[in-house]
Amino acid sequence: MSISLDFNESDYEVRTLTLDGITIRFRAFEDRVYVEHPVDAEHQKLNLYVPEEYYEGKTIHGYTGKTVPIFFSNASGAYASGPADRPGPSFRLWAKGKPNGLFYALAAGFVVAAPGSRGRTVTDEKGRFLGCAPAHIVDLKAAVRYLRHNRDRIMGDPERIISNGTSAGGALSALLGTSGNSPVFEPYLKELGAAGERDDVYAASCFTPVMNLEHSDMAYEWMFHGVNHYELHIVKNVGGELLESWVKGDMTEEQQKESDILVARFADYVNGLGLKDEDGRELTLKEDGSGSFRDYVTGFVMASAQKALDEGADLSSMPWITVEDGRVTSLDLAAHARYATRMKQLPAFDQWDLGSPENELFGTADTRFQHFTQYGKEHSVVNGKLADPEVVAMMNPMTFVEDRACRHYRIRFGTLDRDTSMAISAIFAAALRRTGVEVDYAMPWEVPHAGDYEMDQLFAWIREIC
Numbered sequence: 001m002s003i004s005l006d007f008n009e010s011d012y013e014v015r016t017l018t019l020d021g022i023t024i025r026f027r028a029f030e031d032r033v034y035v036e037h038p039v040d041a042e043h044q045k046l047n048l049y050v051p052e053e054y055y056e057g058k059t060i061h062g063y064t065g066k067t068v069p070i071f072f073s074n075a076s077g078a079y080a081s082g083p084a085d086r087p088g089p090s091f092r093l094w095a096k097g098k099p100n101g102l103f104y105a106l107a108a109g110f111v112v113a114a115p116g117s118r119g120r121t122v123t124d125e126k127g128r129f130l131g132c133a134p135a136h137i138v139d140l141k142a143a144v145r146y147l148r149h150n151r152d153r154i155m156g157d158p159e160r161i162i163s164n165g166t167s168a169g170g171a172l173s174a175l176l177g178t179s180g181n182s183p184v185f186e187p188y189l190k191e192l193g194a195a196g197e198r199d200d201v202y203a204a205s206c207f208t209p210v211m212n213l214e215h216s217d218m219a220y221e222w223m224f225h226g227v228n229h230y231e232l233h234i235v236k237n238v239g240g241e242l243l244e245s246w247v248k249g250d251m252t253e254e255q256q257k258e259s260d261i262l263v264a265r266f267a268d269y270v271n272g273l274g275l276k277d278e279d280g281r282e283l284t285l286k287e288d289g290s291g292s293f294r295d296y297v298t299g300f301v302m303a304s305a306q307k308a309l310d311e312g313a314d315l316s317s318m319p320w321i322t323v324e325d326g327r328v329t330s331l332d333l334a335a336h337a338r339y340a341t342r343m344k345q346l347p348a349f350d351q352w353d354l355g356s357p358e359n360e361l362f363g364t365a366d367t368r369f370q371h372f373t374q375y376g377k378e379h380s381v382v383n384g385k386l387a388d389p390e391v392v393a394m395m396n397p398m399t400f401v402e403d404r405a406c407r408h409y410r411i412r413f414g415t416l417d418r419d420t421s422m423a424i425s426a427i428f429a430a431a432l433r434r435t436g437v438e439v440d441y442a443m444p445w446e447v448p449h450a451g452d453y454e455m456d457q458l459f460a461w462i463r464e465i466c
């Protein structure tokens, strides 16, 4: 099967949609397969939405249909397959039925591209796994190339693609941002028949990027060291019915001892990065997890608390925050972690029984679950195999930061997010800044694991950089 990559611009529907008191009118171009030889046409396709005003020759915020940035928002979660999404109520449980980011982006006048991508759950008819790493990012790159290939057939400027995503999708957005045109993906793209175009994006918006997975176990222990009770609340939507369950308990003595070891290893990792804060101070850690890197991360939480205080929040019930004359002057990060609570037991990502979504992400076509750290492999209780380190590196935005990072990043990680350590996004922000690119990084106060919030601020940032 070979599919034409030429976008059929005459096949569309004009739709009107009212949500949240806002009415939008737009052209919907849906189900466009973006590779010539799809292996999973259900996911290897995108939807494109364009505000109708551009076809009437109007401008929005000074943009014409040819200059307007393309809001390229993936819907990947938990490294499962991401659907080519549509503007409407969000399917994310944490959004509680509120309109999704695609809707607000259209309302704000952007062209919206919603790419699907394969994820760890896809199999072919022989039961082989089609969506293990690096399938997700290969597909998203193919979608970017498809938009470039069709620059004369679509509205929106393919040189102003703003990638967006949340959690696993935030990690993929970060990866699109840092790995543009890397030759390591070329064989995969070629095999799928992706367009022969560039795949760099202009900017990346990353909500809670669950990234840098091979260092996430250590970072998690550094964050939640000493918090030995864990609670994971699972809500599953089964045919419209929400089924709740809990995984909770206390870490064993062995896990607590391993936590000490991982904290020390995290210090080695951070010290090896050679990062600096904005004032040029070296970001380092001692074996016990204290040091200037800890102060640097604490600074983001303090800035967040300060902003909340300035906006009228009452912090008096939080004795681990010191406020003097309206200024947040100190914050105990360990106490904050106890307050936030631990979600995942050790090891949070590369699990010894291969039980995490990430173990499945790093499987192969024939081996469903694999380890992706030497540490995990050494502790395996199921004699698991170790993933190819080159494939693990391909999924990590950090791999490409020095060489090919795009110029603009916006990263958000809520102070109550427990799905990964706040250190992960803080490291990413510092590594990016070192290369001289622009990074807007903040930790919104009391925000749990979530994305596509404060969209007006995101859109203002996009207009500023475009």
Ligand code: DHB
Pocket (backbone or CB within 6 Å): 076, 077, 078, 079, 166, 167, 168, 169, 210, 357, 358, 419, 420
């Ligand atoms: C996501 C959440 C996780 O806890 C994780 O380990 C990976 C991905 C997510 O929400 O996408």
